[in-house]
Amino acid sequence: xxxxxxxxxxxxxxxxxxxxxxxxxxxxxxxxxxxxxxxxxxxxxxxxxxxxxxxxxxxxxxxxxxxxxxxxxxxxxxxxxxxxxxxxxxxxxxxxxxxxxxxxxxxxxxxxxxxxxxxxxxxxxxxxxxxxxxxxxxxxxxxxxxxxxxxxxxxxxxxxxxxxxxxxxxxxxxxxxxxxxxxxxxxxxxxxxxxxxxxxxxxxxxxxxxxxxxxxxxxxxxxxxxxxxxxxxxxxxxxxxxxxxxxxxxxxxxxxxxxxxxxxxxxxxxxxxxxxxxxxxxxxxxxxxxxxxxxxxxxxxxxxxxxxxxxxxxxxxxxxxxxxxxxxxxxxxxxxxxxxxxxxxxxxxxxxxxxxxxxxxxxxxxxxxxxxxxxxxxxxxxxxxxxxxxxxxxxxxxxxxxxxxxxxxxxxxxxxxxxxxxxxxxxxxxxxxxxxxxxxxxxxxxxxxxxxxxxxxxxxxxxxxxxxxxxxxxxxxxxxxxxxxxxxxxxxxxxxxxxxxxxxxxxxxxxxxxxxxxxxxxxxxxxxxxxxxxxxxxxxxxxxxxxxxxxxxxxxxxxxxxxxxxxxxxxxxxxxxxxxxxxxxxxxxxxxxxxxxxxxxxxxxxxxxxxxxxxxxxxxxxxxxxxxxxxxxxxxxxxxxxxxxxxxxxxxxxxxxxxxxxxxxxxxxxxxxxxxxxxxxxxxxxxxxxxxxxxxxxxxxxxxxxxxxxxxxxxxxxxxxxxxxxxxxxxxxxxxxxxxxxxxxxxxxxxxxxxxxxxxxxxxxxxxxxxxxxxxxxxxxxxxxxxxxxxxxxxxxxxxxxxxxxxxxxxxxxxxxxxxxxxxxxxxxxxxxxx
Numbered sequence: 001x002x003x004x005x006x007x008x009x010x011x012x013x014x015x016x017x018x019x020x021x022x023x024x025x026x027x028x029x030x031x032x033x034x035x036x037x038x039x040x041x042x043x044x045x046x047x048x049x050x051x052x053x054x055x056x057x058x059x060x061x062x063x064x065x066x067x068x069x070x071x072x073x074x075x076x077x078x079x080x081x082x083x084x085x086x087x088x089x090x091x092x093x094x095x096x097x098x099x100x101x102x103x104x105x106x107x108x109x110x111x112x113x114x115x116x117x118x119x120x121x122x123x124x125x126x127x128x129x130x131x132x133x134x135x136x137x138x139x140x141x142x143x144x145x146x147x148x149x150x151x152x153x154x155x156x157x158x159x160x161x162x163x164x165x166x167x168x169x170x171x172x173x174x175x176x177x178x179x180x181x182x183x184x185x186x187x188x189x190x191x192x193x194x195x196x197x198x199x200x201x202x203x204x205x206x207x208x209x210x211x212x213x214x215x216x217x218x219x220x221x222x223x224x225x226x227x228x229x230x231x232x233x234x235x236x237x238x239x240x241x242x243x244x245x246x247x248x249x250x251x252x253x254x255x256x257x258x259x260x261x262x263x264x265x266x267x268x269x270x271x272x273x274x275x276x277x278x279x280x281x282x283x284x285x286x287x288x289x290x291x292x293x294x295x296x297x298x299x300x301x302x303x304x305x306x307x308x309x310x311x312x313x314x315x316x317x318x319x320x321x322x323x324x325x326x327x328x329x330x331x332x333x334x335x336x337x338x339x340x341x342x343x344x345x346x347x348x349x350x351x352x353x354x355x356x357x358x359x360x361x362x363x364x365x366x367x368x369x370x371x372x373x374x375x376x377x378x379x380x381x382x383x384x385x386x387x388x389x390x391x392x393x394x395x396x397x398x399x400x401x402x403x404x405x406x407x408x409x410x411x412x413x414x415x416x417x418x419x420x421x422x423x424x425x426x427x428x429x430x431x432x433x434x435x436x437x438x439x440x441x442x443x444x445x446x447x448x449x450x451x452x453x454x455x456x457x458x459x460x461x462x463x464x465x466x467x468x469x470x471x472x473x474x475x476x477x478x479x480x481x482x483x484x485x486x487x488x489x490x491x492x493x494x495x496x497x498x499x500x501x502x503x504x505x506x507x508x509x510x511x512x513x514x515x516x517x518x519x520x521x522x523x524x525x526x527x528x529x530x531x532x533x534x535x536x537x538x539x540x541x542x543x544x545x546x547x548x549x550x551x552x553x554x555x556x557x558x559x560x561x562x563x564x565x566x567x568x569x570x571x572x573x574x575x576x577x578x579x580x581x582x583x584x585x586x587x588x589x590x591x592x593x594x595x596x597x598x599x600x601x602x603x604x605x606x607x608x609x610x611x612x613x614x615x616x617x618x619x620x621x622x623x624x625x626x627x628x629x630x631x632x633x634x635x636x637x638x639x640x641x642x643x644x645x646x647x648x649x650x651x652x653x654x655x656x657x658x659x660x661x662x663x664x665x666x667x668x669x670x671x672x673x674x675x676x677x678x679x680x681x682x683x684x685x686x687x688x689x690x691x692x693x694x695x696x697x698x699x700x701x702x703x704x705x706x707x708x709x710x711x712x713x714x715x716x717x718x719x720x721x722x723x724x725x726x727x728x729x730x731x732x733x734x735x736x737x738x739x740x741x742x743x744x745x746x747x748x749x750x751x752x753x754x755x756x757x758x759x760x761x762x763x764x765x766x767x768x769x770x771x772x773x774x775x776x777x778x779x780x781x782x783x784x785x786x787x788x789x790x791x792x793x794x795x796x797x798x799x800x801x802x803x804x805x806x807x808x809x810x811x812x813x814x815x816x817x818x819x820x821x822x823x824x825x826x827x828x829x830x831x832x833x834x835x
Contacts, residue, residue: 013056044102066417067274076398082391085561096798099535101523113519124553128589282428325441390560507585518704534699552626566673571698574740577676596632597651625670634675638683706731717750722762730765736777745771
């Protein structure tokens with residue numbers, strides 16, 4: 001992409017964002033809406049449009065070369081990411097479901113389901129390449145040292161003479177058996193050759209008959225070849241089959257890849273130049289304009305002293321550094337306004353004294369206010385209103401900077417897209433002025449104290465006593481600190497200890513794109529017929545991106561977006577739960593801590609040891625964020641009843657400490673707790689749902705997903721797709737089998753010997769039936785048990801309750817939006833309203 005194309009794309013995306021921001025802000029100020037269908041359509045349209053803008057901005061950030069433009073794009077990009085997460089949270093609260101189907105909105109916008117796919121920003125990993133490489137080196141060194149120690153311990157074992165003789169005898173007998181088998185196979189081959197020669201000599205044909213037979217076979221072979229070629233050409237002409245060598249990259253694709261790599265190099269060069277310019281221009285501003293700024297500030301502050309002295313008859317109090325120092329004085333204020341502020345402060349002091357005397361009357365007033373607010377809320381609750389956003393301000397700020405600085409800027413001279421020195425100078429002038437202001441404030445405070453000492457000595461003594469009292473409070477506040485069990489240890493030693501204990505493991509290099517899936521095209525139709533569909537694998541993939549990758553990848557998004565501290569992946573074995581955990585770590589560069597019950601068994605025994613283990617894990621996780629804490633077989637940690645075979649392992653060690661762990665996790669800590677389970681019904685539901693904030697049910701793949709999976713799995717294992725392999729029927733007969741089953745079947749069939757025979761003997765669907773028959777599929781009863789368990793979760797209960805209310809036609813509502821009583825219900829019931 002050229003610079004001109006980047007700038008045009010940037011202008012188009014900001015134009016779309018301008019109209020979308022207007023609609024979004026007007027929806028916050030509009031009257032409450034009624035009707036869940038209208039609300040859901042509004043939210044989904046906003047969601048889809050923001051996803052499209054997010055995709056464009058992510059491409060721009062990767063292709064743009066100008067360093068200052070990239071910073072604005074990054075700022076807007078984080079705001080759009082956070083807004084997408086906020087809209088997703090609103091959709092979940094509205095529908096009481098993690099999965100949404102919006103075919104009608106996509107049709108209205110004339111988009112395909114691919115428009116819903118959320119891209120993963122590539123800068124998540126680019127900014128951490130050096131850190132991740134250093135971390136991998138340290139991990140590999142520690143693991144190699146631990147493995148050598150284990151080998152030395154094993155190598156010290158000595159064998160007795162009898163054991164050594166037995167091993168030698170077994171190896172020698174196996175060698176002799178292989179030789180005998182080889183000789184026997186050679187003898188059989190010779191016998192078969194002799195029999196074939198005898199048969200050929202016995203059955204002789206005349207030359208004419210033999211010639212006709214040869215012609216018949218040859219002409220049939222050539223005609224079949226010609227017809228096959230014509231069929232392929234016809235299918236290509238009808239666009240029902242891809243062109244030959246379609247999967248190979250074309251010359252244009254190779255050229256774009258080269259251009260992309262060249263632009264990445266230019267980005268790095270321009271970034272280095274920009275960082276150097278920040279330092280040099282700041283030094284120039286400080287040396288040239290610094291003395292003038294200092295003189296003007298001192299003159300302004302002295303003039304303020306004199307004016308306040310002439311009007312009030314006394315010198316003013318100098319603002320503290322916490323309040324902004326002299327910047328608070330000259331925030332467009334005159335000396336008269338300063339006098340009014342002083343008078344207002346005195347009135348506030350008088351009001352505080354009155355409030356202490358009249359606490360009882362204030363309580364009565366507060367109760368009355370609460371009643372009034374309740375009545376107002378009840379009147380407003382007739383409809384749904386969008387909640388306030390934490391990210392619209394950042395998006396609007398980026399839009400304003402674009403419109404004010406870059407929209408009408410002439411850049412014909414800046415063909416190489418280098419930094420603009422004027423903009424840097426404006427920023428650095430403000431920074432230099434703030435730095436000089438701090439120094440001037442210290443000097444002018446001393447000057448003001450000297451003036452007060454000369455004129456108002458008595459008042460100065462009183463103020464000193466007050467200042468001393470404040471210092472004592474700050475010292476008391478400093479004493480309040482949390483306990484650190486490893487205060488004297490370095491982070492490297494803690495990291496090494498966790499690796500050696502096996503609590504910090506190396507994640508597998510798996511990309512999220514390897515988790516194949518397809519959109520559920522029957523979701524809306526099933527919901528219209530009051531049938532809750534099973535989610536598709538593509539929906540699960542999007543949830544991992546929304547709840548895991550985007551918050552862990554960006555600090556600003558994690559702090560302001562709806563906080564997700566814990567996530568549970570539930571589903572039958574082989575659906576890809578562990579794969580998603582490793583993919584999340586590789587996409588964000590996160591550390592992976594394994595706190596599974598089988599992994600922590602026997603480590604850090606006792607209560608003190610458990611406290612130390614939790615402290616070590618979460619201290620390292622917070623210091624080296626982003627981090628993922630993984631609990632495999634999470635149902636074991638929350639067992640209803642521990643089996644006798646597992647009582648020695650004590651799998652419920654971490655159960656009681658999870659509430660305190662979740663409370664200690666803050667918005668600043670990019671740490672995510674992920675649990676994976678294939679038997680969630682064996683766990684206590686209340687404690688399970690309290691620990692895991694979000695529950696994602698991963699189903700077995702449907703027909704479309706299996707069709708896509710068979711294609712990718714066969715190609716990854718060295719297979720070749722031909723017309724003889726009927727993928728449609730293969731996907732149909734493998735209903736109930738998971739991704740793990742399909743991969744195992746492909747590995748069993750596509751051996752080295754079979755891959756060599758593919759050109760002569762292409763693959764067929766019947767070959768995969770044998771290996772699949774040996775495996776146990778996921779039956780419908782097991783899938784129904786997962787559905788029944790999910791209905792018992794908090795979100796599932798809300799969904800079922802909403803479905804029952806919609807079936808009954810809803811309850812009658814009174815005049816102020818209150819729910820009226822229904823005759824024949826046998827009691828008074830108050831229904832909860834959806835927000």
